[in-house]
Amino acid sequence: MFFGVIKEQLSDDRVQFCQIKLRKTEAVTLKMSYPSAPGQDSKNSVFVNTGDKVVGSIPLLKIRDTSKKATTPAFDIVDECLYHFRTNIFMRDFKIKSDADRLLIYLTFYAMKCLKLIAKNKNDKAKCAKEIQGWNLNPFPVPGDAGFILASLITTEVKPQEKAELLGYFKQLRIETGNRLLDIVFANGTEADKWWICFAPRKFMDKEMAN
Numbered sequence: 001m002f003f004g005v006i007k008e009q010l011s012d013d014r015v016q017f018c019q020i021k022l023r024k025t026e027a028v029t030l031k032m033s034y035p036s037a038p039g040q041d042s043k044n045s046v047f048v049n050t051g052d053k054v055v056g057s058i059p060l061l062k063i064r065d066t067s068k069k070a071t072t073p074a075f076d077i078v079d080e081c082l083y084h085f086r087t088n089i090f091m092r093d094f095k096i097k098s099d100a101d102r103l104l105i106y107l108t109f110y111a112m113k114c115l116k117l118i119a120k121n122k123n124d125k126a127k128c129a130k131e132i133q134g135w136n137l138n139p140f141p142v143p144g145d146a147g148f149i150l151a152s153l154i155t156t157e158v159k160p161q162e163k164a165e166l167l168g169y170f171k172q173l174r175i176e177t178g179n180r181l182l183d184i185v186f187a188n189g190t191e192a193d194k195w196w197i198c199f200a201p202r203k204f205m206d207k208e209m210a211n
Helices: 002-032 077-088 099-120 125-136 160-185
Strands: none
Touching (some): 099 125, 099 160
16 A cells, blocks of 8 residues: 555656656747747847857858749748838847848848839839849848948857858848849739838948848
8 A cells, every 4th residue: 555655656756757748848849949920029039049059259040942932931021021021120229139120131131222223114023123133133241241341240250161141041041032022022912112211211220231
């Protein structure tokens, strides 16, 4: 009888331990999960604690590859940038709360440059696409390079062996942002949406991306 009670108690303890372990696992999974929608605060990214690698103060967040008709992640930081774009371009300063905020700011600069290129050929989507693609063929700086537009916000040194990884990642970001912006601006047909083009003359944070 005594051993039976001990055995039953041990069994209950194991169950309780497993339940605690499961709850911890669920908490970690929840913490590391990707957001599925933009937040209400346009100035700060929702992509916090995603568990992605960080290089040069920039998180290498997962990006949906629309050229391959990828469906995951269903919502990414490119979507977040374009969703908040027409609000954020009026902002003059941003308080960095996470590494993803730097990426959000960079993409806003880049989207603004794309919008300026689109405004020059607002009746020809194909020509706009060529303009953006041609501009992207030029060398562009990444964190750690002279001329990087967010150089003052980069707090972590970029190692030489990390440059190639950053360059590939930023290239993907720029391609996706340009393509998705084109689809949004020309969503109603062959002429660019005037409620987007009207923002083209503006400068974001009193700056303009050179390359």
